Amino acid sequence: MGAWRADHRRGRDGPVTSPDDRRADGPARRHRPEGRRGPRPRSAQRPSERARSGDPARLTAYTVLRSVAEGGYANLELPRLLRGHAMEGRDAAFTTELTYGTLRWQGLYDAVLADAAGRSVDKIDPPVLDTLRLGAHQALGMRVPAHAAVAETVGLARQVNGAGAAGFVNAVLRRVSERSRQEWLGRVLPTGTGTDRLAVEHSHPEWIVRALRAALVAHGAASPDTVDHELVALLEADNDPADVMLVARPGLVGVAELVRLGAEPAPVSPVGAVLRSGDPGALAPVRDGRAAVQDEGSQLLALALAAVPVDSIDDYPEEWLDLCAGPGGKAGLLAALSVGRAYLTANEVSPHRADLVRQGLRAAVAAGAGVDVRVGDGRDVGVDEPGRYDRVLVDAPCTGLGALRRRPEARWRRTPADLAALTQLQRELLASAIDATRPGGVIGYATCSPHVNETTFVVQDVAGRRDDVEVLDAREAMLTVAPGLDLAGEGPQVQLWPHRNATDGMFLALLRKR
Numbered sequence: 025m026g027a028w029r030a031d032h033r034r035g036r037d038g039p040v041t042s043p044d045d046r047r048a049d050g051p052a053r054r055h056r057p058e059g060r061r062g063p064r065p066r067s068a069q070r071p072s073e074r075a076r077s078g079d080p081a082r083l084t085a086y087t088v089l090r091s092v093a094e095g096g097y098a099n100l101e102l103p104r105l106l107r108g109h110a111m112e113g114r115d116a117a118f119t120t121e122l123t124y125g126t127l128r129w130q131g132l133y134d135a136v137l138a139d140a141a142g143r144s145v146d147k148i149d150p151p152v153l154d155t156l157r158l159g160a161h162q163a164l165g166m167r168v169p170a171h172a173a174v175a176e177t178v179g180l181a182r183q184v185n186g187a188g189a190a191g192f193v194n195a196v197l198r199r200v201s202e203r204s205r206q207e208w209l210g211r212v213l214p215t216g217t218g219t220d221r222l223a224v225e226h227s228h229p230e231w232i233v234r235a236l237r238a239a240l241v242a243h244g245a246a247s248p249d250t251v252d253h254e255l256v257a258l259l260e261a262d263n264d265p266a267d268v269m270l271v272a273r274p275g276l277v278g279v280a281e282l283v284r285l286g287a288e289p290a291p292v293s294p295v296g297a298v299l300r301s302g303d304p305g306a307l308a309p310v311r312d313g314r315a316a317v318q319d320e321g322s323q324l325l326a327l328a329l330a331a332v333p334v335d336s337i338d339d340y341p342e343e344w345l346d347l348c349a350g351p352g353g354k355a356g357l358l359a360a361l362s363v364g365r366a367y368l369t370a371n372e373v374s375p376h377r378a379d380l381v382r383q384g385l386r387a388a389v390a391a392g393a394g395v396d397v398r399v400g401d402g403r404d405v406g407v408d409e410p411g412r413y414d415r416v417l418v419d420a421p422c423t424g425l426g427a428l429r430r431r432p433e434a435r436w437r438r439t440p441a442d443l444a445a446l447t448q449l450q451r452e453l454l455a456s457a458i459d460a461t462r463p464g465g466v467i468g469y470a471t472c473s474p475h476v477n478e479t480t481f482v483v484q485d486v487a488g489r490r491d492d493v494e495v496l497d498a499r500e501a502m503l504t505v506a507p508g509l510d511l512a513g514e515g516p517q518v519q520l521w522p523h524r525n526a527t528d529g530m531f532l533a534l535l536r537k538r
C-alpha cells in the first residue's frame with residue numbers, strides 16, 4: 025500500500041480523501057445520472073478522472089525531481105532533458121522555473137502540503153510528494169491559475185504515480201489552491217521571529233539559517249543589531265534565480281565579443297558578461313572553451329590570486345598550482361592568465377572531474393598555455409613537491425552554502441554532519457598547499473561557503489599553528505582587480521555575498537609563505 029494511503033488523519037479542515045476512500049460505488053459515482061454509459065465529457069470529470077497525462081514541461085520537471093531524489097543534480101539533469109525534448113524559449117523557461125522553484129521552495133511547500141493533507145509529508149510516498157510539490161509551486165509560486173495547476177498536476181500524477189494517487193493529489197491540491205501564498209504563510213509559519221520561522225518562510229533548513237546568521241556577523245557584513253535585516257536579504261537572494269554569468273578568458277576572447285553575441289558586460293568583473301537569455305552552450309566561444317559559464321565571484325578570486333605580487337626568484341616563468349581543480353572553472357581562467365607568464369598544474373582527486381578540467385583547458389592550451397592536469401590527492405602534493413610553486417589555489421571542497429541560488433537542491437542535501445569531515449579535509453589541503461609553496465609565494469584559500477567553520481576558522485587554525493606563513497590583505501588584492509566592489513567587513517579576508525554583490529558567497533584568504 026502506498027504511503028499516501030496509509031494515514032487518514034484529519035487535516036485542520038477535515039480529512040483529505042485517500043484514493044481508497046472513494047470506492048467505485050462511493051460518492052464519486054452517486055451524482056452520475058443513471059443510464060449513461062461511456063466516458064463522461066471532460067468538463068464534467070474530476071481532474072483525477074481525466075485520462076489526460078502530464079504535459080512535457082511538468083513531466084520533465086517531475087523527472088528531474090525524481091533524479092535529484094536519487095542523488096542527481098538538477099543543473100545537470102534539466103539542461104540534458106530540455107535538449108532531449110528540444111524545448112526552447114518560453115517552454116524551457118517555464119520548465120526551468122517549475123523545476124528549480126519547486127526544489128528551492130520545498131521546505132515551505134512541505135509545511136503547506138502537510139497541513140493540506142492532514143499528515144506529515146514523511147507519510148506520503150516520495151514520488152507522489154514530488155508531484156504534490158510541483159502542484160504547490162504552480163499554485164503558490166508561479167502565475168499558473170489554480171484550476172490549471174490542479175488539473176495539469178493531476179494529469180501528471182495519473183501518468184507517473186497511478187490513478188489512485190491522482191485522486192489523492194487532486195484532493196490535496198484543491199485544498200492548497202483554496203488559499204493564497206500569503207494566507208498559507210499566515211497558517212503554517214511558526215509564531216515569533218526566530219530562525220525556525222525564517223526557515224519555513226524562506227525555505228531553508230534551520231541549521232543553515234543559523235549558520236548564515238553567524239557568518240554575516242563574523243565576516244562583518246552585519247552587526248548584532250542589523251543581522252536580522254541582513255539575513256532576510258540573504259535568504260531572499262538565495263531564492264532568486266541567478267543570472268547566467270560568462271567569463272571571457274583573457275587572451276582567448278574579449279568581453280566585447282560576448283557582448284556582440286548578446287551578453288552585457290558584468291557589473292564588476294572586468295572579464296565577465298551577463299547572458300540574460302538564451303542557451304550559453306549555443307555561443308561559439310563557450311562551445312570552444314574561450315569563454316565559459318562562471319560566477320563573477322569565482323572570476324574575481326582567480327584574478328585576485330594572479331594579481332598579488334610575489335617576489336620572483338627568476339623573472340619568468342612562474343609555477344602555479346590549482347590543488348582542487350575540478351571541474352575546472354578557475355583553472356580555465358588561470359590557464360588563460362598564465363599564457364606567457366607561468367606553467368599551471370591542475371590537480372584533482374576525481375578522475376572524471378580531472379577529465380572535465382582537461383576539456384576546459386583545451387582553448388588555453390591551443391593559445392600557448394603550459395598545463396599539466398593530474399589526478400591525485402591534494403593532501404600529498406605538499407610532501408611530494410615541497411616549496412615548488414609560486415601561486416597555489418586551494419578552492420576547497422565545502423558545503424556550498426554560498427551558492428544555494430545556483431544549486432537549488434543543495435540546501436536539502438547538506439547536513440551539519442558534513443561539516444566535520446569537510447573542515448578536517450580543508451585544513452589538510454591548506455597545510456599541503458602551504459608546504460607546496462616556495463618562500464615568497466602566495467596561497468589563495470577559497471570556499472563557496474561563508475560558514476565560519478570552513479572559512480576563517482580553517483585559516484586561523486592552520487596559519488596559527490605555523491610560523492612560515494603570514495596572512496595578506498585579500499581585500500586589497502580584490503579591489504585591485506575590481507575597484508568598484510562593495511566589500512563588507514574589515515578584512516583581511518574577503519567574503520562576497522549574493523545579496524550584496526550579486527555573486528555567489530565566495531570566501532578568499534591570501535597567505536604568503538615566509
Ligand SMILES: C[S@@+](CC[C@H](N)C(=O)[O-])C[C@H]1O[C@@H](n2cnc3c(N)ncnc32)[C@H](O)[C@@H]1O
Pocket residue numbers: 322347348349350351352353354355371372373374377400401402403419420421422
Ligand atoms: C569546490 S570544488 C573546486 C572547483 C574548481 N576550482 C572550479 O572552479 O571549477 C572542489 C574540488 O575538490 C576536489 N577534491 C576533493 N577532495 C580532494 C582532495 N583530497 N584532493 C584534491 N581534490 C579534491 C573535488 O572533487 C572537487 O572537484
